[in-house]
Amino acid sequence: MSTIAAEQSEAGAAGAVDPLAERAGRAARARVAAAELAAEGVAGVVLGWVDNAGLARVKTVPVRRLEAAAAWGVGAAPCFDVFLVDDSITTSAHIGGPAGDLRLVPDLDRLTRLAAQPGWAWAPVERFAQDGAAHPGCQRGFLRRQVAAAAARGLELRAGIEIEWVVARAGAPGEPLDYPTHGPAYGLHRLIDLSDYLRDLLQALDEQGLAVLQLHPEYAGGQFELSLAPEDPVAAADTTVLARQTIRAVGVRHGLRTSVAPVVEPGAVGNGGHLHLSLWRGPRNLGQGGPGPYGLTAEAESFLAGILAELPALLCLGAPSPASYLRLVPQRWAGAYQCWGLENREAALRLIPGPPGEGAASANAELKCFDAAANPYLLIGAVLAAGLAGLDAHQTLPAEVPALPTEDVPRLPTTLPQALAEYRASTLLREAMGAPLYEAVLAVRQAEHELLGALPPEELVAATRWRY
Template sequence: MSTGTVVSAGLADPSEPAAGAAARSAGERAAAGSPAAVALPPRADRAERAQAVVERLRPAGVEAVAVTWVDNAGITRVKAVPLAGLVHAAEWGVGAAPCFDVFLADDTITTSRLIGGPTGDLRLYPDVDRLVPLAAQPGWAWAPGERHTQDGAPYPGCQRLFARRTTAAAAARGITLQAGIEVEWVVALAGAPQEEPQYPTHGPAYGMHRLTDLSDYLRDVLRALGEQGLTVLQIHPEYAPGQFEVSVAPEGPVEAADTTVLVRHTIRAVSARHGLRASFAPVVEAGSVGNGGHLHLSLWRDGRNLARGGSGPYGLTAEAEGFLAGVLGALPELLVLGSSSPAGYLRLVPSHWAGAYQCWGLENREAALRLVTGSTGERTTAANAEIKCFDATANPYLMVGAVLAAGLAGLDQRLALPPEFTGDPAEAAPGTVPRLPAGPAEALAAYQKSSVLREALGEPLYEAVLAVRRAESEQYAAATPAQLAAATRWRY
């Protein structure tokens, strides 16, 4: 339920003229979005960069590196290596079985048509250029990982590589994107997983009372994020008991996904050091306002924000409008990737600022797609769009990659936005505004009809996501809202 604005400051590559980007052939564009665009750098280069990182981290007391990836259930998994082993990990990777792609949130395992079972292995490579010493976990550093086959080829089920492919497909059109993912969480006193949450503050929603009660804790969250090189835009209490939100500066799509993983686990680590625990689950208690994972994004070409200076609604250019129209039209199927758990539908209810209706509007917090122009004087940099129907059960790489795929399809088709909706769509005449899926079955039906997502994801990843969503839908089909909230509140 954020009211904040993400300021987009990213610029397109000035070295490539717009005419050159526009003149690229369809074949070149396809190649930019292909596995060749995400190939591993030469082994010697990887080793050299890793060695430089080791030499920088050793005097800082770093002893181990956590290398993470996020599975299709939205759970961050990890392999760790001692600092002395980082160069070898960068050269040769760390073993990681492909079966993780069909893990469910509770660690049970399903299978898919193309991925699953006990056979096979992959190599998990740390992205040492994104490696960060962890301020709240002394002696540790973190790096996002990418998975390749044992032959060194890009693994088609790797979610981070998927996000990189779709980002490259946008770049082939001369478009740079900036993105930011809001992080909302509920903090509770530490306890056993089966215990009902007990909150360390009972102050009013958005109240200074809450900030005062937990000022040391929130200061340490800010300090840790800052020491890790992140620029915090704002931090504040939210609506639900024990709920807070933090927003950081926008980055490229892949980097924004990396950052949301880092931010969540930094908050988790700071919470543990304060005798607290954090939940990023969509709903911590059934019937309460939930945690969102809203995605902000803006499109840029040659240093120009495409959300300003056009002839479309509120100054949108034709490219920005086509992109957003593609996203808006695909929201039912995008929920499979942006609100992954069945618990997400406990949050996605009308009149809760969750974006439960498939509509858009200027600063409309009930619309699934909220257009943000920013204040007079900063609109050329601040204008962006917010997708409100997503939450933190999403694999952020799948989320940003799928949104890019849907938006680029809309851009290519030169789609236009439907009429804007103002006010609360729940109060509109029945049938006036489409309701987004109210459960996983509806979203899965839309996903299975989406040729855009199937083509963008590729069959192995598309099928693995489908298998995990089906299995979790069946797993919780008979659960009450309270049971579903309890089963997922400490998994995220």
């Protein structure tokens, strides 16, 4: 572990914390890493985080400055927590305005040379106050706290987010979409048309150490999907950010623009960001071998029941854009209903026991109602908090919906204001996130609704298509 908070935790367990020694240790590690990167031709390091609007923000340092950045961090204003999707800025009860400064501290464990951006490396950051205290608005820090809460119960979550995106030939943002392939959904035609692009993408992901499970053409025009191997929650969020960055970078080298926006064309199937997860106690996957539905253990059932119960409020984090609700409609496999079912792609919670005999790792659950406008750290952290609450309360799943939901099955919120109302009413999320982070998210969602919520679908899609 290389972040300030992690090192302080380790040092605190062993005895007194020595901040100077911690900084010296990080600097020494960074010095070695910088020398190795420089020898490989790397000139700069991208220090990245994801804001509450779901956009990846960055600062960069020359590779020779990595040592200083690791020791002391790089300055960044707290107001990034209240940036909107169009780069306008709102304010919140705890965060906002021009005053103050934070330090961006890179996690050297995830330092990666970028295969599709020659001369660059990347590392995710966590954000701290000038005195080294954790910034309460840091989304990555929030996720780590939820991971620690699970570990205190002897539990581990393994997670992964499917990445769906659309490519079009490069052009001005206002130009009509010009797809580089017009092959059928899931078709070999598309794979042939973009064979070189997809090959280069697989090679870049492999060079960066990302374990690809599958890559295939998807349903909408110019759409593809990537599935990556499950990891611990923080690593899964980091990998999601890195993989999206790599997809975009490879596209640029092929004259393509990339969009992971919830909807790229009005009326078309949108880009999901489905979250897969499994709950483990030691070497055992709790989604198998139990007395509950389809082999769920009591712990796994309670965990999933807690998530299902909190889904209306979780949409404020997992379907965060006004455009998200153009995607979240029935009969598009978007998970528009608050229900669960075995391999049911219309249910928000899809249970996947896996093929018999494949092994413990195959059993997982998929949350289909989320999209790629979500901040993955916020999303996974909040889902984990909801699951732990369900486990602590010994919740059980409601009756299964095995096929198309009927009119008596509740819909999830159909607009961002509806999701906002559920979020405001969620004591669970307020307590898990802490007031500064919770209120900052609330302010951003409300401001984005005021900015975009009244636009007709065509204008809403145009305003968000190339922002994500």
